[in-house]
Amino acid sequence: QVQLVQSGADVKKPGASVKVSCKASGYTFNRYVMHWVRQAPGQRLEWMGWINAGNADTRYSQKFQGRVTMTGDTSATTVYMELSSLKSEDTAVYYCAREGAYDFWSPYLGGLDRTDAFDIWGQGTMVTVSS
Amino acid sequence: DIQMTQSPSSLSASVGDRVTITCRASQSINRYLSWYQQKPGKAPKLLIYGVSNLQTGVPARFSGSGSGTDFTLAISSLQPEDFATYYCQQSYNTPRTFGQGTKLEIK
Numbered sequence: 001q002v003q004l005v006q007s008g009a010d011v012k013k014p015g016a017s018v019k020v021s022c023k024a025s026g027y028t029f030n031r032y033v034m035h036w037v038r039q040a041p042g043q044r045l046e047w048m049g050w051i052n053a054g055n056a057d058t059r060y061s062q063k064f065q066g067r068v069t070m071t072g073d074t075s076a077t078t079v080y081m082e083l084s085s086l087k088s089e090d091t092a093v094y095y096c097a098r099e100g101a102y103d104f105w106s107p108y109l110g111g112l113d114r115t116d117a118f119d120i121w122g123q124g125t126m127v128t129v130s131s
Numbered sequence: 132d133i134q135m136t137q138s139p140s141s142l143s144a145s146v147g148d149r150v151t152i153t154c155r156a157s158q159s160i161n162r163y164l165s166w167y168q169q170k171p172g173k174a175p176k177l178l179i180y181g182v183s184n185l186q187t188g189v190p191a192r193f194s195g196s197g198s199g200t201d202f203t204l205a206i207s208s209l210q211p212e213d214f215a216t217y218y219c220q221q222s223y224n225t226p227r228t229f230g231q232g233t234k235l236e237i238k
Binding site for chain 2: 035044045046047059061062063095097100102104106107108113115116117118119121122123124
């Protein structure tokens, strides 16, 4: 079945880097965009960026620009998210999430429109930043 | 960035009740709005995309409506497994943004 399996929990010191992996299976890996979303304790979900698994194009949230790098390995059907210069505020659960494309009826267009949503999620990876 | 604001932040209800959760965007997002359900210690699960389209396998007691800036998620007859936190999310532009969540608790 379609699934995303992430690497295990990690503990890092402030200033260090962390690299989280997300292995995809059950679908054609390079046909989809993968997003990374994080959730600090008791906080809302926060989008970090995406990587196109087919051509390795990336787009990052301005908040993380310069600190985040998303890469992919098509032979391993795995994407990676590396976050550097870690601070205590980066303590969070990090999720990878596949972007699914959906056609739907739009009254604005009087016809079909297309949207995307995060249809498959990894189980999450807890990253703790503590001295 | 588009701000997404949900109300209420928490809600108590009983099995069998009908509940509604609202989500407001800081600007028009057309119909590029999704809803997710998250249970403690678990990843979010997609319920609805394009405002009102149920993801495969989602029970028909869930429904969505709205357009522009104001949206609603309704659950027609609460089941025990529906007690969770619900998030709206816009896919109109980047950065993708989420509401702060609505925690649905058993009364």
